[in-house]
Amino acid sequence: MPEVGIVLVGHGRSASALLEAARGVCGESGLADVVAIDAGRGETDDLKKRMRAALDAVDRGAGVLMIADAYGASPCSCGIREATAPPVVLSGLSFNILLKLASLDRSTLSPEELARACVDSARRALAVHVPSPAPAKETTA
Template sequence: MPVGLVSVTHGRIGEELVQVACQILGEPALGVRHLPFDRCDDARELEDSLAQTVTTLDDGSGVLVLTDLYGATPCNTAWRLAGDYPVRVLSGVNLPMVLRVLNYADLDLDTMARRAAEGGRIGIIDCGPEAD
């Protein structure tokens, strides 16, 4: 049973990253949903939508929630649900992170979260002239 994946980001950042990752890797082997957030949206409505989405996606393996900015409404909302639902929340979503998730769709939730976070970190490289 694969882990579910939800992107909760400002605008459609998460959705676009997953679409690009799918162009590179093909269709994902796990359930994917997106919850875009606009600053005019109601945080309570986002929390209700996320809870419903997690419940729908979770088949017993849990759900990985990718957010764009630590401390912002999408991340805070997901983090609040973490105590009541089988989710792991990562912030700072980027393409290398999403590629890791889709590449390792067969992993358990905790291992997938670690691999995704690692992929996100090592995918950030200073390519300037002073870089080693």
């Protein structure tokens, strides 16, 4: 049964760094065939070629999910333009999204279902922690 193909794209070296970190935590199995494209500073002829090749390579008939660091930024826009068939796009590439992705069955879920499951997990992972004020120190005279 074909699986949804996954391409990550991000500025600088963020896509490969996040993928490496996630593989380090959850192993290769759930993320083995995920392709990371590091865009450097943005769109170039080289990026166009790498995006087209990656998107074509991961498309095995079940669709493609492209996870980008920022929707509308040049790496994401390049991926959308270079795709043979329009991919489902999830923006906000993060470590938490990749950990969730590693646990999902890409042979039974559509690209959109995968994206929605990752978004739900990422939302739950967001938090703001404000420490309680430290108790006042007693002074001795």
